[in-house]
Amino acid sequence: MAGFDDITKKAQEFLNDPKVKDALSSEQAEDVSDKLLDGVAGAAKKVTGGKFDDKIDGARDAADKHVGNE
Template identity: 75%
Template sequence: MGLDDITKKAKDFLDDNKVKDALKSEKAEDVSDKILDGVADAAQKVTGGKFDEQIENAREQADKHVGDQ
């Protein structure tokens, strides 16, 4: 299975209406916030704060796509 196959399967999965509904739920919002906060904090520590603004912008963009807020 090549990268194109994996990408297509992931896209098909994310296009499913049940998956879309689950990703827009309040529970998904809570889980995603915790994960995104943890990843952003780790990235900021690794970069020594040098890219805090870019990391926060990326976190906000990701958050717009998961959950209900």
């Protein structure tokens, strides 16, 4: 499990870097993340036949709050 712990630690260090934080909070990151999240949400809705649209939208919105600037 040491390998996984090392990867997790490196990922946390990477995400805490001020330059990375600035990039993730940019307008460009917002645009890319919106398109990606919309695509994933749309695919999930299609697969589930619309039965879980509210939950999918909620998860999409929660994820969107963590990337970009809106």
